[in-house]
Amino acid sequence: MIAEILCVGTELLMGQVLNTNAQFIARRLAALGISHYHQTVVGDNAERLEDTYRLALSRADVVITSGGLGPTVDDITKRAAARVLGQELVPFAEAEAMVEERFREYGKPMLPNNRSQTLFVPGTQLILNPYGTAPGGIVPAGEGKFIVHLPGPPRELEPLFREQVEPWLASFAGCVLVSRYIRIFGMGEAAVDEALQDLELGGNPTLSPYCSTGEVMLRLTASAEDEQAARALMAPVEAEVLRRLGDAVYAVEDTEDGSLAQTCVHALQEHSLTVATAESLTGGMIAAELVTVPGASEVVRGGFVTYQSVAKTMLLGVPEETIKRCNVVSAEVAAAMAEGARARLGVDIAVSATGLAGPGGGTEAIPVGTVYLGLATKEGTRTIRLHLAGDRARIRTLAMKNAIHAVLKTVTP
Amino acid sequence: MIAEILCVGTELLMGQVLNTNAQFIARRLAALGISHYHQTVVGDNAERLEDTYRLALSRADVVITSGGLGPTVDDITKRAAARVLGQELVPFAEAEAMVEERFREYGKPMLPNNRSQTLFVPGTQLILNPYGTAPGGIVPAGEGKFIVHLPGPPRELEPLFREQVEPWLASFAGCVLVSRYIRIFGMGEAAVDEALQDLELGGNPTLSPYCSTGEVMLRLTASAEDEQAARALMAPVEAEVLRRLGDAVYAVEDTEDGSLAQTCVHALQEHSLTVATAESLTGGMIAAELVTVPGASEVVRGGFVTYQSVAKTMLLGVPEETIKRCNVVSAEVAAAMAEGARARLGVDIAVSATGLAGPGGGTEAIPVGTVYLGLATKEGTRTIRLHLAGDRARIRTLAMKNAIHAVLKTVTP
Numbered sequence: 001m002i003a004e005i006l007c008v009g010t011e012l013l014m015g016q017v018l019n020t021n022a023q024f025i026a027r028r029l030a031a032l033g034i035s036h037y038h039q040t041v042v043g044d045n046a047e048r049l050e051d052t053y054r055l056a057l058s059r060a061d062v063v064i065t066s067g068g069l070g071p072t073v074d075d076i077t078k079r080a081a082a083r084v085l086g087q088e089l090v091p092f093a094e095a096e097a098m099v100e101e102r103f104r105e106y107g108k109p110m111l112p113n114n115r116s117q118t119l120f121v122p123g124t125q126l127i128l129n130p131y132g133t134a135p136g137g138i139v140p141a142g143e144g145k146f147i148v149h150l151p152g153p154p155r156e157l158e159p160l161f162r163e164q165v166e167p168w169l170a171s172f173a174g175c176v177l178v179s180r181y182i183r184i185f186g187m188g189e190a191a192v193d194e195a196l197q198d199l200e201l202g203g204n205p206t207l208s209p210y211c212s213t214g215e216v217m218l219r220l221t222a223s224a225e226d227e228q229a230a231r232a233l234m235a236p237v238e239a240e241v242l243r244r245l246g247d248a249v250y251a252v253e254d255t256e257d258g259s260l261a262q263t264c265v266h267a268l269q270e271h272s273l274t275v276a277t278a279e280s281l282t283g284g285m286i287a288a289e290l291v292t293v294p295g296a297s298e299v300v301r302g303g304f305v306t307y308q309s310v311a312k313t314m315l316l317g318v319p320e321e322t323i324k325r326c327n328v329v330s331a332e333v334a335a336a337m338a339e340g341a342r343a344r345l346g347v348d349i350a351v352s353a354t355g356l357a358g359p360g361g362g363t364e365a366i367p368v369g370t371v372y373l374g375l376a377t378k379e380g381t382r383t384i385r386l387h388l389a390g391d392r393a394r395i396r397t398l399a400m401k402n403a404i405h406a407v408l409k410t411v412t413p
Numbered sequence: 414m415i416a417e418i419l420c421v422g423t424e425l426l427m428g429q430v431l432n433t434n435a436q437f438i439a440r441r442l443a444a445l446g447i448s449h450y451h452q453t454v455v456g457d458n459a460e461r462l463e464d465t466y467r468l469a470l471s472r473a474d475v476v477i478t479s480g481g482l483g484p485t486v487d488d489i490t491k492r493a494a495a496r497v498l499g500q501e502l503v504p505f506a507e508a509e510a511m512v513e514e515r516f517r518e519y520g521k522p523m524l525p526n527n528r529s530q531t532l533f534v535p536g537t538q539l540i541l542n543p544y545g546t547a548p549g550g551i552v553p554a555g556e557g558k559f560i561v562h563l564p565g566p567p568r569e570l571e572p573l574f575r576e577q578v579e580p581w582l583a584s585f586a587g588c589v590l591v592s593r594y595i596r597i598f599g600m601g602e603a604a605v606d607e608a609l610q611d612l613e614l615g616g617n618p619t620l621s622p623y624c625s626t627g628e629v630m631l632r633l634t635a636s637a638e639d640e641q642a643a644r645a646l647m648a649p650v651e652a653e654v655l656r657r658l659g660d661a662v663y664a665v666e667d668t669e670d671g672s673l674a675q676t677c678v679h680a681l682q683e684h685s686l687t688v689a690t691a692e693s694l695t696g697g698m699i700a701a702e703l704v705t706v707p708g709a710s711e712v713v714r715g716g717f718v719t720y721q722s723v724a725k726t727m728l729l730g731v732p733e734e735t736i737k738r739c740n741v742v743s744a745e746v747a748a749a750m751a752e753g754a755r756a757r758l759g760v761d762i763a764v765s766a767t768g769l770a771g772p773g774g775g776t777e778a779i780p781v782g783t784v785y786l787g788l789a790t791k792e793g794t795r796t797i798r799l800h801l802a803g804d805r806a807r808i809r810t811l812a813m814k815n816a817i818h819a820v821l822k823t824v825t826p
Binding site for chain 2: 012013014015016017018019020022023024025026027028029030036037038039040041042043045048052055208209210211277279281282283284285286287288290291292294296297300301302303304305306307308310311312314315344345346358359360392393396
């Protein structure tokens with residue numbers, strides 16, 4: 001089966017909106033083992049949209065659209081598809097009920113325009129939308145082909161795709177696809193590739209890397225007649241990946257929604273340990289990232305942002321003399337920051353970060369990208385020296401992630 | 414002139430990379446007043462890429478490609494274009510010199526493969542690349558049309574587009590385009606649209622809104638024979654926008670790279686004022702965002718992350734009794750947090766945030782999204798109550814931006 005992605009909206013052509021939908025759908029298709037070779041963006045123009053439909057249907061079995069299901073005259077995604085299919089749009093009672101319910105829920109009046117949102121080509125399998133006012137639909141397009149309409153807002157499209165489109169796509173394939181997600185820190189994409197290249201050769205299961213700043217996530221996907229058989233196919237590959245990558249793997253999960261912060265917060269919760277932060281160049285990012293995890297308040301007590309040197313002395317008791325003697329970017333200052341934070345907040349673990357994010361201020365001894373982390377526990381204090389590459393934003397993000405990883409490794413060595 | 418964007422790379426089809434290049438180029442084309450009606454993504458497949466070139470050249474004057482200029486056999490963007498144009502790729506000495514220089518700079522050996530990066534169709538105007546190893550080029554495609562090749566990494570593509578492609582595109586148009594960027598906080602997209610809809614009718618100058626969480630940026634663009642004439646066209650529209658939106662406008666700039674944090678930090682610098690933070694639900698985001706601005710260390714002294722209630726008492730001296738009596742999400746606690754931070758760090762302004770980001774924990778009296786900000790200065794302390802809508806991440810981001818905006822309004826009322 002071949003799919004194609006067609007995103008509709010003049011706001012995409014104007015660059016007013018970043019097209020996260022194309023990436024989201026692409027990732028899900030890849031996880032489902034469905035090929036796709038083209039993504040197209042067109043504006044709210046009937047003629048160009050119709051041409052694009054014809055082209056897409058000539059080369060794909062399923063054309064997945066996002067956007068243009070709203071109530072205005074600009075919302076032409078369904079109308080253009082109907083025209084290409086030589087069909088008329090007709091009202092669907094179930095869609096009407098859904099739209100009416102949504103407006104009742106929002107306490108807003110349903111306008112005559114909104115009736116257009118309930119129109120679909122006869123034979124459409126509706127995608128009822130609990131997240132917004134626009135229902136989607138799976139439209140038969142002849143010759144065993146389909147057009148799938150989804151609303152544009154990602155907070156609607158993403159759950160609708162997972163909950164209603166994926167099961168339909170899987171039933172096409174006639175098999176079950178199961179994925180595992182292996183999360184790696186402290187190993188670059190090239191090194192991961194080199195270590196695993198003979199395992200990444202496609203086939204079944206497949207192994208695909210996804211990179212973000214400082215991290216690589218591997219998706220391992222197997223297709224089989226049932227879940228148990230799929231898991232049995234994956235198990236030896238997963239074991240081999242873990243054997244080769246060793247300590248660099250920090251989590252293996254059934255969901256792709258994890259993060260370093262989530263793994264760290266959950267580890268702290270499991271061990272009933274509290275944590276505090278003392279941040280200079282990261283300026284609060286370490287604490288803010290930990291707090292993204294719901295329930296973080298059980299284990300994240302608080303922290304200090306000591307950006308100016310004077311704040312390190314005032315809030316954390318770092319001796320002025322140490323700062324002068326060792327430099328504010330030093331193992332000594334990182335250690336004193338962590339110890340000060342641990343003592344003042346009475347936590348099990350305190351983590352600190354001091355460093356030079358640039359762009360200016362580098363010297364030969366302490367170039368931009370030099371970062372010291374401190375980790376204070378009841379066993380004592382240790383420090384880590386990092387040399388990070390990139391611009392100010394990247395250096396700060398890498399320092400933050402290294403700090404969270406260091407806390408995780410302190411909890412589960 | 415009509416342009417079209419063609420992004421090449423299997424990593425885009427796999428969803429491994431978010432296509433920020435399409436948005437970047439789209440925004441720049443819009444700012445230059447150049448129409449574009451299609452964006453396409455294809456993988457590293459010669460036949461499909463050639464078909465896509467033919468289609469794009471049939472409907473556009475300039476086809477702008479990103480990606481596929483690397484040294485591997487998968488990098489086929491230039492080769493496919495040459496085939497469509499019926500041309501051969503030949504080595505360009507200037508490109509060779511550039512690639513050699515870049516490898517010397519990086520201290521890496523240049524491999525025989527890298528020679529392929531110096532090949533272009535005869536007549537190509539090179540885009541020499543100081544940011545990476547792949548030169549780009551502007552390739553004549555017959556009938557007055559062109560293909561523009563740019564490397565895929567955004568940190569290379571973006572400056573190359575601004576510095577080398579934009580002047581070339583502008584020379585096509587035969588006129589000067591000048592933009593002004595009007596930054597708005599505390600007014601939704603719909604309200605901005607309603608206030609300005611008669612001004613957004615296109616023509617010259619054009620006025621386009623760009624939205625991000627809690628913010629709207631308006632781009633005002635005029636084309637004229639010279640910069641002075643363009644500015645004269647914009648001045649009355651800009652004045653009218655400022656008259657209608659009033660206080661909601663916090664900055665008007667010649668660049669689109671600004672931010673609320675940057676405006677706030679620059680205002681603090683101008684008035685020689687220092688600031689500190691005391692954060693609960695934002696968990697360090699306010700400080701971290703201020704610190705994104707280079708030079709923030711002059712004015713951002715530091716701050717406190719007091720996530721658990723006990724930390725508010727330990728670090729900021731918020732009386733336990735106040736927390737019990739008023740609730741931790743209250744004006745009283747926000748005020749005490751700000752006053753505690755100001756006293757402990759001896760700054761001119763301290764800003765605090767306490768609130769409920771959810772997902773759980775809401776009550777009828779204090780629903781999820783309730784946030785109190787505190788602002789302590791030598792004149793006294795005031796508090797602001799916010800009702801924010803959205804998920805945990807959005808509520809925290811809006812709380813952070815409101816806090817920074819409140820500091821800005823304290824400095825420049």
